[in-house]
Amino acid sequence: MAAAVAAAACVLAGSLTATSGASAAGPSFTVRPSVNQLYVLDAAPGEQLALVQGDDVVASGTVDELGSLAWRQLDAGSYEVRGEGGTSTPVTVTDFGGPPPPSSFYSGQALGDGFGYITTRDGTTLSANVSLPKGRSGPFPTVVEYSGYDPSNPANTTFAQLFNALGFAYVGVNVRGTGCSGGAFMTFEPVQSIDGYDVIETVAAQPWAAGKVGMVGISYPGIEQLYVARTQPPHLAAITPLSVIDDTYRGTLYPGGILNTGFAVPWAKERAAQAAPYGQAWAKARAEAGDEECAENQRVRLQNVDLATMIDDNPFYSSGIGDPINPSVWAPDIDVPVFIAGAWQDEQTGGHWPALISRLTGSPHVYANLVNGSHIESLSLGIFGRYADFLDLYVAHRVPGTAKKLVAPILAQALTGVGGLQLPPGIDYTGMSYRQALAAYEAQKPVRVLFEEGAAAGQPAGSPLPRFVRTFSSWPIESVRPTALYLDGKRLGGARPAQAPSPRVRGYVADPSALPAVDFPGGNIWSADPTYDWRQIPPGKGLGWITAPLERTVVAIGTGSVDLWIRSSAPDTDLEVTLSEVRPDGTEVYVQSGWLRASHRALDRTRSTAISPVHTDLAADAAPLPAGRWTKVRVELFPFAQPFRKGSRIRLTLDAPGGARPQWAFARTVSDGERVQVLADRRHPSRLVLPVVPGVQVPAAAPPCASLRSQPCRTYPG
Incomplete structure (x- = not known):
């Protein structure tokens, strides 16, 4: 880990000693440059600091009680931080579209089965939990779940068990500023996308990971897949965004220009609360049990963006704020296969997401599944079989297996309470080679509309199965x-x-x-x-x-x-x-x-x-x-x-x-x-x-x- 930290610092502006900004007679605080951001650590609480570029003071701020200060939305370039004790040595803030670290930065990090940390290019560490299939030998096809919930919580095993049962290694990673991850937090901010790039490349470099990796997750981690994929990590194989948004402002937060105080605002407040120092109980428990990295990573949390104020202050769409977090703007940058699914009546993200489908022009394959129902309908039985096949074909590069037939009914019962269900019939891959299986999958029309979910013949009312399915070649449907x-x-x-x-x-x-x-x-x-x-x-x-x-x-x-x-x-x-x-x-x-x-x-x-x-x-x-x-x-x-x-x-x-x-x-x-x-x-x-x-x-x-x-x-x- 120490080698990885040193490599990260070299990528930005020299060694950690050089970037700390502390000379023998100079300031004692640490300066950590990042992607369009800059962090000050270890400063005196209450100290007034100025951010200097050339001869100009471009920003100023007050150090918080944990000794930290963060500046965001900075242009790339050289900066110094001036305080009461003097001025730091110059450091380099990089740009969102800047070059990534060398491959050795990723291969130099070691992750094993269980809890650990991934170091990003600015030296921030993200908590990660690895779950390898038990009783099997690797390397394994691998999937990553990435969000501000608790995917790296070792006690949160639901999706780890699901994907292990499907034959995948699973890696759950908390975005910066959440869980045991370092850095400060703002929902969907661009640096999280860059972090995601580093996560994908680090995971793919592990000896237990079989080549390229995929991304999985529903809702928050589904949305994060879009943000990571836009950065085009070389070792990202495919994404499977489920129950997502197409436009943060118009789709969920301000539909029609009216603030959604029923779901969107409480969700944002809950994310802010969980991103506070020890806002997630499991992180506090780890720190108290001796995880010094987790404890250290709480120090910048008082620099989190005030999401409630940000929402209140922006009742109109602003390209400067909205475009970076609006997937429909940059969806054409996503260049890997996409399996996307969601419900029209989604009571959380809202159901506006299909507008994203036609924007995924850079993806070689887009498979869309649209259904009536709730927020969890994207994992329903009418979709799950093809979802599992997609992961087998585009991430594992193997003929789809049959484990999905055992996993899907268990998941459906856990989500809806309906037991005794089975996957509906799909493609029979028996006797096919991988090439034949892939050709059979790709021969299907890519847009599937599942009608009258809950009313499948011979099933209990409300079961997560469609009554009938119709397929189409594009979205919007050409014949409309x-x-x-x-x-x-x-x-x-x-x-x-x-x-x-x-x-x-x-x-x-x-x-x-x-x-x-x-x-x-x-x-x-x-x-x-x-x-x-x-x-x-x-x-x-x-x-x-x-x-x-x-x-x-x-x-x-x-x-x-x-x-x-x-x-x-x-x-x-x-x-x-x-x-x-x-x-x-x-x-x-x-x-x-x-x-x-x-x-x-x-x-x-x-x-x-x-x-x-x-x-x-x-x-x-x-x-x-x-x-x-x-x-x-x-x-x-x-x-x-x-x-x-x-x-x-x-x-x-x-x-x-x-x-x-x-x-x-x-x-x-x-x-x-x-x-x-x-x-x-x-x-x-x-x-x-x-x-x-x-x-x-x-x-x-x-x-x-x-x-x-x-x-x-x-x-x-x-």
């Missing part, structure tokens, strides 16, 4: 036909309303307190049968439109657009639209929602389409609603796939945000009793535009409503 349904009174129809003698205006009072957030008092939302509390909008607090019974089945797959001509008694209002299906028996089934703050209505004209309004969300484009005038706004319906069968009706509702999706809430809505009106006539064609895909065959009868995963049901009032 934007199909408009026009608002006309209380009806939705295929023709524009006739020009009436008087304007066709309907209105409501925007009352965020009128509906509680959708609750699931019946238990775990991931279980087979949560009891949702999904209520109808109270009279006068919203609007609804509905079609006549459909004369033929309509299958919609993709994003949708709700184009409204509105007028408000206030200069701004927040809108929530919800799409549902009303069956002939009067049962209403939730499909999808969308949100928009009216002042964020400006569109990115180069990216918007008839079914996908893309808003700029820039402060410069924000504008109040003109008083007394009708204004067109377009609200994006998040992606979905739904068969609206013959005899059913399509319903659209509009109200103030907060009553449509579990765990998503909008406590800081601007709506506060204003009267919102909607105009729908020939000159002002308010409409719902659906992504209709012709020719998709579906079972004739609808499944039991309560069986559908994450699609609540209620009675339509008529």
